[in-house]
Each structure stands twice: as structure tokens, then as C-alpha cells.
Amino acid sequence: MKVEQIAVFLENRSGRLADISQTLADHDINIRALSLADTADFGILRLVVDDPARARRILKENGFTVAVAEVVAVEVVDRPGGLGAVLQVIKQAGLNVEYMYAVITHGKDKALLIFRFDELDRAINALLKADIRILSADEVYSV
Amino acid sequence: MIWNEEYETMPREDLAALQLRRLQAQVERVYAVVPYYRAKMEAAGVEPGEIKTLADIKRLPFTTKEDLRKNYPFGLFTVPLERVVRIHASSGTTGQPTVVGYTRRDIGIWAELMARTLSAAGVGRGDVVQNAYGYGLFTGGLGAHYGAEKIGAAVIPISGGNTKRQITLMRDFGSTVLLSTPSYALNIADTMADMGVDPKSLKLRVGVFGAEPWSENMRDEIERKLHIKAIDIYGLSEIIGPGVAAECIEEQKGLHLMEDHFLPEIVDPDTFEPLPPGEDGELVFTTITKEAFPVIRYRTKDISRLIAEPCTCGRTFFRMPKVTGRTDDMLIIRGVNVFPSQVEHVLMSIDGVEPHYQIEVNREGSLDTMRILVEVSEAIFSDEIKQLEGVSRKIENEIKGMLGVTCRVKLVEPKTIQRSEGKAQRVIDNRNI
Numbered sequence: 001m002k003v004e005q006i007a008v009f010l011e012n013r014s015g016r017l018a019d020i021s022q023t024l025a026d027h028d029i030n031i032r033a034l035s036l037a038d039t040a041d042f043g044i045l046r047l048v049v050d051d052p053a054r055a056r057r058i059l060k061e062n063g064f065t066v067a068v069a070e071v072v073a074v075e076v077v078d079r080p081g082g083l084g085a086v087l088q089v090i091k092q093a094g095l096n097v098e099y100m101y102a103v104i105t106h107g108k109d110k111a112l113l114i115f116r117f118d119e120l121d122r123a124i125n126a127l128l129k130a131d132i133r134i135l136s137a138d139e140v141y142s143v
Numbered sequence: 144m145i146w147n148e149e150y151e152t153m154p155r156e157d158l159a160a161l162q163l164r165r166l167q168a169q170v171e172r173v174y175a176v177v178p179y180y181r182a183k184m185e186a187a188g189v190e191p192g193e194i195k196t197l198a199d200i201k202r203l204p205f206t207t208k209e210d211l212r213k214n215y216p217f218g219l220f221t222v223p224l225e226r227v228v229r230i231h232a233s234s235g236t237t238g239q240p241t242v243v244g245y246t247r248r249d250i251g252i253w254a255e256l257m258a259r260t261l262s263a264a265g266v267g268r269g270d271v272v273q274n275a276y277g278y279g280l281f282t283g284g285l286g287a288h289y290g291a292e293k294i295g296a297a298v299i300p301i302s303g304g305n306t307k308r309q310i311t312l313m314r315d316f317g318s319t320v321l322l323s324t325p326s327y328a329l330n331i332a333d334t335m336a337d338m339g340v341d342p343k344s345l346k347l348r349v350g351v352f353g354a355e356p357w358s359e360n361m362r363d364e365i366e367r368k369l370h371i372k373a374i375d376i377y378g379l380s381e382i383i384g385p386g387v388a389a390e391c392i393e394e395q396k397g398l399h400l401m402e403d404h405f406l407p408e409i410v411d412p413d414t415f416e417p418l419p420p421g422e423d424g425e426l427v428f429t430t431i432t433k434e435a436f437p438v439i440r441y442r443t444k445d446i447s448r449l450i451a452e453p454c455t456c457g458r459t460f461f462r463m464p465k466v467t468g469r470t471d472d473m474l475i476i477r478g479v480n481v482f483p484s485q486v487e488h489v490l491m492s493i494d495g496v497e498p499h500y501q502i503e504v505n506r507e508g509s510l511d512t513m514r515i516l517v518e519v520s521e522a523i524f525s526d527e528i529k530q531l532e533g534v535s536r537k538i539e540n541e542i543k544g545m546l547g548v549t550c551r552v553k554l555v556e557p558k559t560i561q562r563s564e565g566k567a568q569r570v571i572d573n574r575n576i
Contacts (some may be wrong), residue, residue: 007526009519037528041535041553046526065519065557069526098527106475116526 001124002070003140004052005114009065010036018044023057023062029055031087032140033073033114035101046101048073050073050141073135078111086113086132093126095119112140114138120123145297146262146294147255150403151458152286158459162406163197165431170194170203173437176221179214180439200406200429204316208241211381216242220449222435233380233480243282243380244435250289252432256386257290258551263399263456264351264374265392266320268295273313273345275323275331276354277478283354287322290386296320303327306334313345319351324478325357325365325373329509332368337458342370349392351376353385354478358575362395364509374467379425381441382428388463396452397462403489407461409438409449412470420451420461425470444470447487472570474504476511479548486515489541495522496538499560506574513550515542518557 008017015024017036024031048136049055052068059066076082083102090097096118103112113137117123145151153161154199171191173180184190187204194200211219220227226246245253266272278284284302291298297449299316301309303323309331311324312318321328328350336340347369353376365373377398378385383406388398400407408417409424426443430436446468449461474481483502490496499518504511516537521535535552542550561568 005526007524009524009554009556011554011559013556016556027229039528039532042531042555044526044528063525063556063558065521067521067524067526 001071001134001136002120002135003048003073003114003135005046005048005069005071005116006052006056006059007067007069008045008047008059010045012038012040012042017043017045020064023059023064024055027054027058027125029058033101033103033112035099039100044071046082046114048101048140052141058128062094070115070120071114072120072127073140074113074115074127075121075133076111076113078109082111083113086127089126089132090115090123093122095123095126144262144265144267145457146259151259151399151460153403153459158402159197161403162431165403166197166200166406166429167191167194169429169431169433169437170439172264172393173439175560177219179217179218184240185209197406200408200440201430203440205415205427206438208381208444212239215239217244219438220244220435221437222246227435229285231282231285231380231384240280241381243384246378246434249383249434249436252404253286253383253386254289254293255351256383257287258293258403258433259290259401260376260386260389261287261290261294261296261320261351263389263391263458264349264372266294266349268350269531270296270319271299271317272295272296272320272322273301273309273316273318275301275309275321276328276385277301281478282378282380283478286378286384286386287351289363291320291322301374306331307338310335310340313347314340317346319346321347321369323350323352324354325352325361326355326477326506326509326511328365328369328373329361332365332519333509335369337523345370347371349374351389353377355475357465358467359465377463377466379443379445381438381443383433384432387428391456391458393456394454397454397464399436399454399456399458399460399462400449405430407449407463409447410442412446416545418448420449423448426463426466444473446470473514474502474570474572476504476513476548479546481513481546481548485546486542487569489545490515490517490538493534493538493541495520496534497557499557500569501560502570504570504572504574511568511574513548515550515552516555517552518560520552520557523525535558 030050043134098116100115183204189202227244229245276283310548349372351374362373376389378387388400406429408427412425427444445466447463497518499521501516503514538552
């Protein structure tokens with residue numbers, strides 16, 4: 001149910017994003033989903049990859065600062081209201097989304113939403129109760 | 144305007160005789176009263192009786208900030224506390240502030256020196272003096288205040304900050320004189336422009352600025368923007384506070400050293416040998432009249448030189464050019480002394496923060512700004528922005544709390560701050576003072 005996401009610290013300097021993707025490519029690591037959060041001073045690149053443990057080790061070896069966090073991957077029907085239905089469940093459970101990002105096209109007519117919650121287990125329970133499909137880690141890594 | 148003709152225009156030979164007499168008495172006194180000074184003099188193999196000429200001063204050991212710290216808080220006071228009427232302290236360079244004390248007579252001398260300073264700037268009875276130096280433990284505010292009262296000026300003890308109010312009072316009270324740091328004067332000028340107040344509509348005539356290094360360019364800017372004469376003063380709490388040296392409005396060229404109270408020397412910062420007038424070196428002072436807290440050959444770390452040529456204003460005291468350099472890595476940011484080691488100390492006290500940092504000092508508009516680049520470590524890195532911003536804010540708050548200076552922290556990637564083989568380059572000062 002829980003998916004490992006790695007986050008990489010990115011200074012706002014030209015070429016840093018390219019360096020990361022090149023490092024991953026050199027080691028045959030495939031990115032399944034990503035988002036880049038930025039502030040005036042720095043950015044945080046969040047990645048779901050096919051082999052998080054190896055990706056983490058390789059990035060660290062190449063001098064990047066890496067953090068691992070558990071996220072939830074939710075599959076919704078790719079049509080208006082798909083995201084809204086999930087957020088409604090979260091709202092009713094009184095939970096807060098730390099951040100989220102989406103892979104809009106995922107398979108046929110499906111979208112993949114990646115969520116970071118403070119209260120991960122409660123969020124998973126609430127989603128399951130509402131019959132929302134949560135992908136297993138293996139499913140996500142091999143998307 | 145010369146406040147004290149007798150001393151300020153004293154013939155050099157008479158001055159030398161006076162200095163020698165006072166020096167001998169002072170050396171004898173500290174030797175007799177302060178075990179620390181006695182031990183240092185014994186180690187240097189010199190006794191008070193051997194100071195027979197002014198040149199013999201070079202036989203005396205130096206006093207450094209380290210000596211003051213070792214004797215925190217009152218170890219170097221030469222009078223019992225019953226005779227001390229005022230205590231001031233520096234912000235504390237490595238967590239240990241430098242404490243200085245004054246007897247009633249010391250306060251009187253200090254007021255006299257600031258009276259000379261203000262008179263040299265053409266300030267006198269009838270003037271309205273807006274004193275924007277900080278009041279409190281810092282010597283600037285009260286030091287200037289007593290001098291301004293002594294000359295019979297009306298003092299507005301407004302202290303620093305609250306810039307719009309400063310300008311409102313300046314206008315309403317008809318302030319003729321501004322006392323502040325030079326960077327604050329520029330800040331006032333900029334705020335005036337924002338408020339639509341024309342300095343020419345004010346009665347402000349002259350400003351007396353000190354407590355931080357400033358350039359001739361900055362003087363031109365202040366004089367142009369505020370439509371006043373900008374006078375430089377020098378002082379440090381270890382010697383007495385403001386009033387150690389002051390420019391005259393006639394020349395505005397070099398600051399007259401109050402040589403009847405402080406013996407100035409310039410020494411080679413490497414060999415510590417005394418240098419003749421005209422040569423650049425470290426400024427060293429011996430206080431020859433202070434009662435509560437005299438210092439013998441105190442090394443200021445400020446770089447300057449002595450100007451022996453007589454000044455057209457009639458004062459016979461030697462002058463020193465503006466201080467623009469230091470022999471150590473101390474930074475003066477908006478009047479506050481900051482050592483990189485203090486910043487490091489704060490960083491090290493925060494869990495997970497790496498010891499790799501760099502301090503960037505800039506002058507933005509008229510204000511000095513300090514930015515600290517800190518390398519992130521895995522220990523503080525998080526996938527959430529608010530966590531990282533929390534770390535930056537925590538460092539900023541700690542620095543503000545410990546050093547009294549506002550800074551901005553920028554987190555950077557590991558290993559991006561240049562490592563050097565020897566001494567790390569901790570400071571990038573872009574101010575061009």
C-alpha cells in the first residue's frame with residue numbers, strides 16, 4: 001500500500017535537474033512519476049522510480065542529498081471529478097494532504113495520483129473504506 | 144568651535160610631558176591594583192619605574208580582547224564596585240561579552256570628549272540633537288547623549304529604529320543634528336524620499352556618524368541625500384566609547400585623536416613593532432586617565448595611521464584617517480560586531496546542520512545585509528518545503544537572538560561551498576567600503 005518516494009535537494013542552479021536525470025539514466029533507473037517543488041532558494045525533486053533503494057544509493061554516491069518518504073498511489077478514472085472524489089474522502093476523514101502530484105495518463109482511461117499525508121495509515125483506511133483503489137508498491141514501480 | 148582650547152591646542156611638547164606623567168601614574172596604578180596586569184608586566188620583564196619616556200611604552204605588554212574575556216566580568220576593574228557608576232558591555236563576541244566600567248570621573252571625561260567631538264562638528268547650545276545611536280548596553284547612545292547635554296544642546300533620546308517616526312520628529316522638533324551610524328543615516332534618507340519629505344525643508348544641518356566603517360563615497364551620498372555635512376567619529380567601548388577621535392568640520396580630513404586621554408600607537412600587525420606617523424598598521428591605545436577600566440596598549444585590530452601634520456582648525460592632536468580595515472575577520476554589520484566564529488557557533492548548536500557555511504555581506508541600498516549559505520545535510524533534508532524553511536528560519540532566529548543581527552539563510556547543496564586547503568574563506572564582503 002505504501003510506496004517509497006525519494007526526494008532530492010536541488011539548489012536553484014542551471015543544470016542540476018539534468019545532472020540528476022542523467023545519473024539515473026546512466027544506471028538504468030526509470031522514473032515512474034515526478035514533481036518538482038520550488039522556492040526562491042531551492043527546489044525539491046520528488047521521484048517515484050522503479051527501484052527506489054538502488055536509486056537512493058546511486059544518487060547519494062553521486063553527491064546528492066536524498067530523503068525517502070512513504071506516499072500513497074491512488075488510481076482514479078480519468079474523467080472530470082476523478083480527483084475530486086478522492087479529496088472528498090480525505091476531507092471527510094478530517095485529514096490533510098501535505099502535497100500531491102499526478103500522472104495524468106496511466107493505462108487506459110486511468111490517472112495515477114501520488115499523495116503525501118501526515119497520517120498515512122488513517123488516510124489509507126479512509127480511502128480503502130471508500131472503495132478507492134490504492135496501488136501496491138510493486139504495481140507502481142512496474143507501471 | 145573648539146570646546147577645550149587649553150588641551151586641544153596644547154603645544155606638542157607640553158602634551159608629551161602631560162602624556163608621560165599620566166602614563167607613568169596609570170602604569171603604576173594598574174601594576175599595583177590588578178594582579179593580571181602585574182603578572183603580564185612581570186612576564187614581559189618590565190616594572191612601572193622603567194617607563195621613563197613615552198617611547199618606553201613599547202616595553203609594556205599588549206592587552207587584547209582575549210585578556211578582557213579571561214577577566215570577565217570585572218577582573219580588570221581597578222576600583223571597587225562602590226566607585227563604579229556605569230557598566231556597559233559589547234554584544235559578546237564568542238558568547239562572552241566585553242564588560243567596561245566607569246567611575247563618576249570617567250563619565251565626566253567621556254562627556255567632555257563627546258562635547259569636544261560635537262563642538263568640532265560645529266554643534267552647540269541652541270542645537271536640537273536627534274540621537275539615533277542605540278541606548279542601552281552599547282556605549283553609543285549614552286556616550287553621545289551626555290556630550291550633547293554638556294554642550295547645552297537639546298537632546299532627543301530617540302535611539303535607533305522606527306525610521307518614519309524619526310523623520311516626523313525631525314520635522315516637528317526642528318532637529319538640527321543627527322547622531323547615528325552612517326548606514327542608518329542613509330536608511331533615513333531613503334525613507335524620507337519614500338515619505339515625500341524634502342530634506343531641504345528640514346532644519347537638519349550636520350550629522351555625526353560612527354560605530355561602523357564607511358567610505359568617502361558614502362559620505363558624499365549622505366551629504367547629498369540629506370543635504371547636511373557628514374562628520375566621522377571613532378571610538379570603541381574598550382577605550383571609552385564614542386569620542387576617542389573626531390573630525391573637525393573645517394577640514395573633514397582625518398579624525399583628531401584625544402591624545403591627552405588616550406595614547407595612540409600604530410604597530411606593525413605582524414611584528415607588533417611601533418610604526419612612525421604616516422605608516423599603516425594596527426591602532427593601539429593606552430588609556431591614561433581612565434579610573435575604573437584602564438587598558439594598557441589595547442590592540443583594536445583596526446587599521447589606520449597617524450597624521451602628524453598640523454590641521455588648519457588649530458587642534459594640535461594627531462589625526463587618523465577613517466578606519467576601513469581590520470587585522471582580524473571581524474565584520475561590522477549595521478554597527479554590530481560579528482565574527483564568523485559566532486555564526487559558526489550558532490550553526491553548530493543546531494542539530495544536523497553542517498559546519499560548512501559562508502557569510503555573504505552586501506550593501507543593498509543603504510543597508511548592510513548578511514546572507515549565510517549553509518550546506519544541507521541528510522539530517523535536515525526533508526521532502527517537505529515547510530520543514531526546510533523551518534530550518535532556515537530557526538537559524539535566522541538563533542543568529543538574531545545571539546548576535547542581534549538580522550540575516551537570511553540560504554540552503555545550498557552539499558560540497559558546493561568552496562573548500563580550501565588552509566583557512567576557509569568564510570566571508571565574502573561585497574560592500575566595497
